Amino acid sequence: MYKSIKTKLKLNNKQKTFLAQHAGYSRWVYNWGLSLWNAAYKDGYKPNARKLREVFTNHTKPLYPWMKNLSSKVYQYAFRNLGEAFKRFFQGLGKRPRFKKKGRSDSFTIDNCGKPVELNGWSHKLPFIGWVKTYEPIEATTQKITISRQAGNWYLSLSYEFSATPTPKITDVVGVDLGVKTLATLSTGQAFPSIKPYRTAQDKLAKLQRELSRKVKHSNNWHNAVIKLARQHRRVANIRKDALHKLTTHLAKNHGHVVIEDLNVSGMMANHKLAKSVSR
Numbered sequence: 001m002y003k004s005i006k007t008k009l010k011l012n013n014k015q016k017t018f019l020a021q022h023a024g025y026s027r028w029v030y031n032w033g034l035s036l037w038n039a040a041y042k043d044g045y046k047p048n049a050r051k052l053r054e055v056f057t058n059h060t061k062p063l064y065p066w067m068k069n070l071s072s073k074v075y076q077y078a079f080r081n082l083g084e085a086f087k088r089f090f091q092g093l094g095k096r097p098r099f100k101k102k103g104r105s106d107s108f109t110i111d112n113c114g115k116p117v118e119l120n121g122w123s124h125k126l127p128f129i130g131w132v133k134t135y136e137p138i139e140a141t142t143q144k145i146t147i148s149r150q151a152g153n154w155y156l157s158l159s160y161e162f163s164a165t166p167t168p169k170i171t172d173v174v175g176v177d178l179g180v181k182t183l184a185t186l187s188t189g190q191a192f193p194s195i196k197p198y199r200t201a202q203d204k205l206a207k208l209q210r211e212l213s214r215k216v217k218h219s220n221n222w223h224n225a226v227i228k229l230a231r232q233h234r235r236v237a238n239i240r241k242d243a244l245h246k247l248t249t250h251l252a253k254n255h256g257h258v259v260i261e262d263l264n265v266s267g268m269m270a271n272h273k274l275a276k277s278v279s280r
Contacts, residue, residue, distance in 0.1 A: 004159045005140065009147070010133040011154055018129070019147055019154055025070045026108035027100045029056065029078040034097055037082070049083030071128040077109035077144075107148035116141045119158070132156070151230035167253045174255040184247055195243045201236045208232050 011019070033052045040047040056075065061067055067075075088094035111117070112127040119138045125131050126145065140160040148155050175187035183192040208229045215222035251258050 001162060001164045002159045003162050004157070005138060006155055006157045007138065008135050009154045009156055010135055015132065016154065020106070020149070022070055022074050022108045022110075022129075022147070023106040023149060024102070025067065026074045026078045027102065027105055029075040030082055030105075031099045032056065032060070033079055033082045034099060037086070049079045049086075052082070053079040071110050073110040073113075073128070074108045081109075107146060109144055109146045111144040116143060117145060117158075124156075151234045152227050169256045170254045172256040173259065174251065174257070175259045175261075176251070177261060183243060192243075192247055195239060198236065198239045198243070201232065201239055205229070205232045205236055 033049070033056070036052055036055070037047045053076065056079070061075070082097060085094065085097040089096050110127050110129070117127065119140045119142070121139075122137050123131055123133050124138065129147075134156065140158060142158040142160045144158070146157040148157065171188060177185045177187075179185060181194060183194050185191045208225070212222070212225040212229055215225050
């Protein structure tokens with residue numbers, strides 16, 4: 001089985017700048033590849049990520065000396081991600097790939113040239129990036145890592161293989177009734193209350209959005225308001241994720257089979273009075 005981790009990095013300004021350069025490199029290459037893919041498709045060709053990467057390596061990359069100072073793994077994964085995005089699109093599993101924007105898609109992936117990446121303790125030596133610190137200890141061995149920026153902070157994401165230990169089950173089968181007044185009610189009678197801090201955080205989110213609308217666009221105050229709004233968005237998302245993780249962990253650890261009612265979620269979302277509570 002595989003387990004995923006996403007944790008915040010503790011960085012100085014020099015490290016943040018270096019990571020931002022790598023994220024910009026990944027975004028630049030992804031957008032370059034997407035533009036060339038669209039142009040080739042219009043001309044009747046059938047492009048793919050491998051051909052685009054060869055063109056970039058042999059003809060485009062030598063024109064930009066600054067790329068030599070950054071990890072070559074970044075652009076390789078950018079083309080791989082572009083190819084996967086088109087694959088999902090052609091299979092009907094996702095929308096057509098769109099161009100990435102600075103501040104919204106600041107991330108990149110690297111590996112250790114086929115060797116495993118060892119993460120031990122609070123400080124970690126990452127391929128090409130060097131030493132970084134985390135706010136929590138990590139003990140894992142992985143093949144690749146992804147670094148992303150959200151609301152001004154940088155995060156490290158990875159997945160690693162581990163052996164799951166079965167836990168004794170209290171109940172073999174349990175039914176789950178998802179509600180509006182309560183987050184969920186089990187057939188055993190146990191109820192999980194709605195997330196009260198979630199609505200309070202959403203109220204603050206609406207206030208910050210109004211404040212942002214009053215700022216002069218691209219001014220210093222506007223940029224500061226954007227960061228505050230992004231941090232509140234992250235807080236709202238984290239509150240929701242925390243409640244859902246606690247619920248699903250409780251169900252998985254204590255019950256052998258979980259039965260959930262078949263709801264018409266799309267229809268319920270059309271009701272503006274219920275949409276916010278249902279999407280929670």
